[in-house]
Amino acid sequence: xxxxxxxxxxxxxxxxxxxxxxxxxxxxxxxxxxxxxxxxxxxxxxxxxxxxxxxxxxxxxxxxxxxxxxxxxxxxxxxxxxxxxxxxxxxxx
Amino acid sequence: xxxxxxxxxxxxxxxxxxxxxxxxxxxxxxxxxxxxxxxxxxxxxxxxxxxxxxxxxxxxxxxxxxxxxxxxxxxxxxxxxxxxxxxxxxxxxxxxxxxxxxxxxxxxxxxxxxxxxxxxxxxxxxxxxxxxxxxxxxxxxxxxxxxxxxx
Numbered sequence: 440x441x442x443x444x445x446x447x448x449x450x451x452x453x454x455x456x457x458x459x460x461x462x463x464x465x466x467x468x469x470x471x472x473x474x475x476x477x478x479x480x481x482x483x484x485x486x487x488x489x490x491x492x493x494x495x496x497x498x499x500x501x502x503x504x505x506x507x508x509x510x511x512x513x514x515x516x517x518x519x520x521x522x523x524x525x526x527x528x529x530x531x532x
Numbered sequence: 533x534x535x536x537x538x539x540x541x542x543x544x545x546x547x548x549x550x551x552x553x554x555x556x557x558x559x560x561x562x563x564x565x566x567x568x569x570x571x572x573x574x575x576x577x578x579x580x581x582x583x584x585x586x587x588x589x590x591x592x593x594x595x596x597x598x599x600x601x602x603x604x605x606x607x608x609x610x611x612x613x614x615x616x617x618x619x620x621x622x623x624x625x626x627x628x629x630x631x632x633x634x635x636x637x638x639x640x641x642x643x644x645x646x647x648x649x650x651x652x653x654x655x656x657x658x659x660x661x662x663x664x665x666x667x668x669x670x671x672x673x674x675x676x677x678x679x680x681x682x683x
Contacts, residue, residue: 441664441671445646446681453649456682467646467654474644479633480678493678494628500641500674504660507673509637515625516560517567524675532673 440499440528441465447472447492469493495519499527507531539590539599542606545583549610552576553617569621576614583607641676 445467448456453466469475475493486492497519499508508527510519552575559565559572587607590599635641645655661670 448681
Protein backbone atom coordinates (compact mmCIF):
# COMPACT_ATOMS: atom_id res chain seq x y z
CA UNK A 440 0.00 0.00 0.00
CA UNK A 441 1.30 3.39 -0.93
CA UNK A 442 0.54 6.29 1.42
CA UNK A 443 -0.01 9.64 -0.30
CA UNK A 444 -0.41 12.84 1.69
CA UNK A 445 -2.35 15.79 0.25
CA UNK A 446 -2.65 19.32 1.63
CA UNK A 447 -2.71 22.96 0.54
CA UNK A 448 0.98 23.27 1.45
CA UNK A 449 3.25 24.33 -1.39
CA UNK A 450 5.77 21.76 -2.69
CA UNK A 451 8.60 23.66 -0.96
CA UNK A 452 6.81 23.40 2.39
CA UNK A 453 6.24 19.67 1.92
CA UNK A 454 9.87 19.28 0.99
CA UNK A 455 10.91 21.02 4.19
CA UNK A 456 8.57 18.81 6.21
CA UNK A 457 9.87 15.62 4.58
CA UNK A 458 13.44 16.67 5.22
CA UNK A 459 12.81 17.59 8.84
CA UNK A 460 10.61 14.63 9.74
CA UNK A 461 12.36 12.08 7.53
CA UNK A 462 9.20 11.14 5.57
CA UNK A 463 9.88 9.34 2.33
CA UNK A 464 6.39 8.88 0.95
CA UNK A 465 4.63 11.07 -1.59
CA UNK A 466 3.42 14.51 -0.58
CA UNK A 467 1.13 16.29 -3.02
CA UNK A 468 0.41 19.97 -3.10
CA UNK A 469 -3.10 21.31 -3.74
CA UNK A 470 -2.57 25.04 -3.05
CA UNK A 471 -5.90 26.12 -4.57
CA UNK A 472 -7.74 23.25 -2.88
CA UNK A 473 -9.14 22.05 -6.22
CA UNK A 474 -8.86 18.36 -5.39
CA UNK A 475 -9.77 18.98 -1.76
CA UNK A 476 -12.95 20.68 -2.98
CA UNK A 477 -13.72 17.87 -5.45
CA UNK A 478 -13.53 15.42 -2.54
CA UNK A 479 -15.75 17.76 -0.44
CA UNK A 480 -13.10 18.08 2.25
CA UNK A 481 -12.73 21.87 2.32
CA UNK A 482 -12.58 23.40 5.78
CA UNK A 483 -13.36 27.02 4.97
CA UNK A 484 -11.25 29.58 6.82
CA UNK A 485 -9.69 27.07 9.20
CA UNK A 486 -6.09 27.79 8.23
CA UNK A 487 -3.77 30.61 9.06
CA UNK A 488 -5.17 34.06 8.14
CA UNK A 489 -8.50 32.48 7.27
CA UNK A 490 -7.00 30.24 4.59
CA UNK A 491 -9.17 27.41 3.30
CA UNK A 492 -7.57 24.07 4.12
CA UNK A 493 -8.41 20.36 4.04
CA UNK A 494 -10.18 18.68 6.94
CA UNK A 495 -8.44 15.45 8.00
CA UNK A 496 -9.66 12.52 5.90
CA UNK A 497 -8.32 9.17 4.72
CA UNK A 498 -9.34 7.03 1.73
CA UNK A 499 -8.03 3.53 1.11
CA UNK A 500 -8.14 2.65 -2.60
CA UNK A 501 -7.59 -0.78 -4.09
CA UNK A 502 -5.39 -1.34 -7.14
CA UNK A 503 -8.23 -0.40 -9.50
CA UNK A 504 -8.78 2.93 -7.72
CA UNK A 505 -12.04 1.91 -6.05
CA UNK A 506 -12.50 3.21 -2.50
CA UNK A 507 -12.51 0.38 0.04
CA UNK A 508 -12.39 2.34 3.31
CA UNK A 509 -13.09 5.95 4.31
CA UNK A 510 -12.17 7.63 7.57
CA UNK A 511 -13.76 11.05 8.17
CA UNK A 512 -13.03 12.01 11.74
CA UNK A 513 -15.56 14.18 13.55
CA UNK A 514 -12.98 15.35 16.04
CA UNK A 515 -9.70 17.08 15.28
CA UNK A 516 -8.04 15.39 18.24
CA UNK A 517 -9.00 11.90 17.15
CA UNK A 518 -7.03 11.22 13.98
CA UNK A 519 -6.41 8.01 12.15
CA UNK A 520 -3.72 5.85 13.72
CA UNK A 521 -1.21 4.38 11.27
CA UNK A 522 -1.93 0.87 12.61
CA UNK A 523 -5.59 1.41 11.75
CA UNK A 524 -4.81 2.00 8.06
CA UNK A 525 -2.37 -0.90 7.95
CA UNK A 526 -4.95 -3.18 9.52
CA UNK A 527 -7.63 -2.09 7.03
CA UNK A 528 -5.23 -2.53 4.13
CA UNK A 529 -4.40 -6.04 5.30
CA UNK A 530 -8.08 -6.87 5.53
CA UNK A 531 -9.38 -5.22 2.37
CA UNK A 532 -6.62 -5.27 -0.23
CA UNK B 533 -0.73 38.19 66.54
CA UNK B 534 -1.14 36.78 63.09
CA UNK B 535 -0.49 33.11 63.75
CA UNK B 536 -2.72 31.79 60.94
CA UNK B 537 -1.34 28.95 58.90
CA UNK B 538 -0.70 28.99 55.17
CA UNK B 539 -3.48 27.32 53.25
CA UNK B 540 -1.42 25.09 50.99
CA UNK B 541 -4.47 23.11 49.79
CA UNK B 542 -5.46 26.13 47.72
CA UNK B 543 -2.16 26.31 45.89
CA UNK B 544 -1.99 22.57 45.43
CA UNK B 545 -5.50 22.52 43.94
CA UNK B 546 -4.69 25.34 41.58
CA UNK B 547 -1.39 23.80 40.42
CA UNK B 548 -3.03 20.40 39.86
CA UNK B 549 -5.81 21.99 37.78
CA UNK B 550 -3.26 23.89 35.70
CA UNK B 551 -1.27 20.66 35.24
CA UNK B 552 -4.42 18.98 33.92
CA UNK B 553 -4.64 21.64 31.22
CA UNK B 554 -0.97 21.94 30.24
CA UNK B 555 -0.34 18.23 30.64
CA UNK B 556 -2.79 17.40 27.87
CA UNK B 557 -0.37 18.73 25.25
CA UNK B 558 2.22 15.95 25.73
CA UNK B 559 -0.52 13.39 26.47
CA UNK B 560 -2.23 14.14 23.16
CA UNK B 561 0.61 12.37 21.39
CA UNK B 562 -0.68 8.99 22.56
CA UNK B 563 -4.13 7.79 21.49
CA UNK B 564 -4.66 6.13 24.89
CA UNK B 565 -4.55 9.49 26.69
CA UNK B 566 -5.68 11.61 23.74
CA UNK B 567 -9.04 10.28 22.60
CA UNK B 568 -10.58 10.48 26.07
CA UNK B 569 -8.64 13.06 28.15
CA UNK B 570 -9.07 11.04 31.32
CA UNK B 571 -5.77 12.13 32.88
CA UNK B 572 -6.80 15.78 32.65
CA UNK B 573 -10.22 15.07 34.12
CA UNK B 574 -8.69 13.11 37.00
CA UNK B 575 -6.33 16.01 37.71
CA UNK B 576 -9.20 18.50 37.53
CA UNK B 577 -11.17 16.41 40.01
CA UNK B 578 -8.20 16.13 42.38
CA UNK B 579 -7.48 19.85 42.04
CA UNK B 580 -11.09 20.81 42.72
CA UNK B 581 -11.11 18.51 45.76
CA UNK B 582 -8.01 20.17 47.16
CA UNK B 583 -9.39 23.64 46.46
CA UNK B 584 -12.57 22.59 48.25
CA UNK B 585 -10.64 21.60 51.35
CA UNK B 586 -8.71 24.88 51.22
CA UNK B 587 -11.89 26.95 50.88
CA UNK B 588 -13.55 25.07 53.71
CA UNK B 589 -10.59 25.80 55.94
CA UNK B 590 -10.34 29.46 54.90
CA UNK B 591 -14.00 30.19 55.53
CA UNK B 592 -14.78 27.59 58.22
CA UNK B 593 -11.79 28.23 60.43
CA UNK B 594 -10.55 31.70 59.44
CA UNK B 595 -8.86 32.09 62.82
CA UNK B 596 -6.55 29.19 61.89
CA UNK B 597 -6.16 29.41 58.13
CA UNK B 598 -5.49 32.10 55.57
CA UNK B 599 -7.04 32.20 52.11
CA UNK B 600 -10.31 34.12 52.26
CA UNK B 601 -9.22 36.17 49.26
CA UNK B 602 -6.70 33.84 47.69
CA UNK B 603 -9.13 30.89 47.83
CA UNK B 604 -11.90 32.37 45.69
CA UNK B 605 -9.36 33.89 43.28
CA UNK B 606 -7.50 30.61 42.70
CA UNK B 607 -10.79 28.72 42.50
CA UNK B 608 -12.13 31.09 39.88
CA UNK B 609 -8.97 30.82 37.76
CA UNK B 610 -9.10 27.03 38.07
CA UNK B 611 -12.73 27.02 36.97
CA UNK B 612 -11.82 29.13 33.95
CA UNK B 613 -8.98 26.77 33.08
CA UNK B 614 -11.32 23.76 33.28
CA UNK B 615 -13.97 25.60 31.29
CA UNK B 616 -11.51 26.53 28.56
CA UNK B 617 -10.30 22.94 28.38
CA UNK B 618 -13.85 21.63 28.03
CA UNK B 619 -14.56 24.24 25.35
CA UNK B 620 -11.65 22.98 23.26
CA UNK B 621 -12.36 19.30 23.82
CA UNK B 622 -16.14 19.24 23.52
CA UNK B 623 -16.74 22.09 21.11
CA UNK B 624 -13.83 23.64 19.21
CA UNK B 625 -12.18 20.35 18.16
CA UNK B 626 -15.47 19.14 16.70
CA UNK B 627 -16.08 22.09 14.39
CA UNK B 628 -15.38 20.18 11.18
CA UNK B 629 -17.30 20.29 7.90
CA UNK B 630 -19.63 17.31 7.45
CA UNK B 631 -18.21 16.39 4.03
CA UNK B 632 -21.40 14.61 2.98
CA UNK B 633 -20.33 14.91 -0.65
CA UNK B 634 -17.05 13.05 -0.10
CA UNK B 635 -16.51 9.96 -2.30
CA UNK B 636 -17.83 6.82 -0.64
CA UNK B 637 -16.85 3.19 -0.29
CA UNK B 638 -17.46 1.35 -3.55
CA UNK B 639 -17.01 4.44 -5.70
CA UNK B 640 -14.03 5.07 -7.90
CA UNK B 641 -11.81 7.76 -6.42
CA UNK B 642 -11.87 10.89 -8.62
CA UNK B 643 -8.60 11.20 -10.52
CA UNK B 644 -6.36 14.21 -9.99
CA UNK B 645 -3.08 15.70 -11.08
CA UNK B 646 -0.94 17.55 -8.53
CA UNK B 647 2.67 18.57 -7.95
CA UNK B 648 4.71 16.54 -5.48
CA UNK B 649 7.39 17.91 -3.15
CA UNK B 650 9.91 17.82 -6.01
CA UNK B 651 7.65 19.82 -8.35
CA UNK B 652 6.86 16.73 -10.43
CA UNK B 653 3.31 16.25 -11.71
CA UNK B 654 1.70 13.16 -10.20
CA UNK B 655 -1.69 11.71 -11.14
CA UNK B 656 -3.75 9.26 -9.12
CA UNK B 657 -3.75 6.92 -12.10
CA UNK B 658 0.05 6.92 -12.08
CA UNK B 659 0.17 6.32 -8.31
CA UNK B 660 -2.01 3.25 -8.78
CA UNK B 661 0.09 1.77 -11.59
CA UNK B 662 3.70 2.80 -10.84
CA UNK B 663 5.65 0.22 -8.83
CA UNK B 664 7.05 1.44 -5.53
CA UNK B 665 10.84 1.82 -5.32
CA UNK B 666 12.47 -1.58 -4.96
CA UNK B 667 9.42 -3.42 -6.27
CA UNK B 668 8.41 -4.82 -9.67
CA UNK B 669 4.67 -4.72 -9.14
CA UNK B 670 2.32 -1.77 -8.74
CA UNK B 671 1.14 -1.20 -5.15
CA UNK B 672 -1.76 -3.25 -3.82
CA UNK B 673 -3.50 -0.01 -3.10
CA UNK B 674 -3.13 3.67 -2.26
CA UNK B 675 -3.96 5.42 0.99
CA UNK B 676 -4.94 9.05 0.36
CA UNK B 677 -4.31 11.10 3.48
CA UNK B 678 -5.76 14.60 3.38
CA UNK B 679 -4.27 16.73 6.14
CA UNK B 680 -4.52 20.30 7.31
CA UNK B 681 -0.96 21.25 6.46
CA UNK B 682 1.18 24.03 7.79
CA UNK B 683 0.01 26.74 5.39
